[in-house]
Amino acid sequence: MKTCIKCNQELEESNFYTKGGKNKDKGYQSKCKICFNDNTKLYNIQNNIQIKKYLNNYYINNKEKIDTANINNYLQEDKIHLIQ
Numbered sequence: 001m002k003t004c005i006k007c008n009q010e011l012e013e014s015n016f017y018t019k020g021g022k023n024k025d026k027g028y029q030s031k032c033k034i035c036f037n038d039n040t041k042l043y044n045i046q047n048n049i050q051i052k053k054y055l056n057n058y059y060i061n062n063k064e065k066i067d068t069a070n071i072n073n074y075l076q077e078d079k080i081h082l083i084q
């Protein structure tokens, strides 16, 4: 039996994922499968939020560059029109 550090439930070892590596036979994750999966889900959600934030920032930054470029092009075209 092994106690999960997250939910503090005493569970059979079969409820725990084994750790990878050389000590595969001895090592179990300190969290039970349910808690481990919850953590993974949470990690994925946080990761997705970060990815979305990153993409959003990238888009905003890119958009500003494009807008500025467009304004500059417009102004230059306007100047050309004025000269002509």
Ligand SMILES: [Zn+2]
Pocket (backbone or CB within 6 Å): 004, 005, 006, 007, 008, 009, 031, 032, 033, 034, 035, 036
């Ligand atoms: Zn647990």
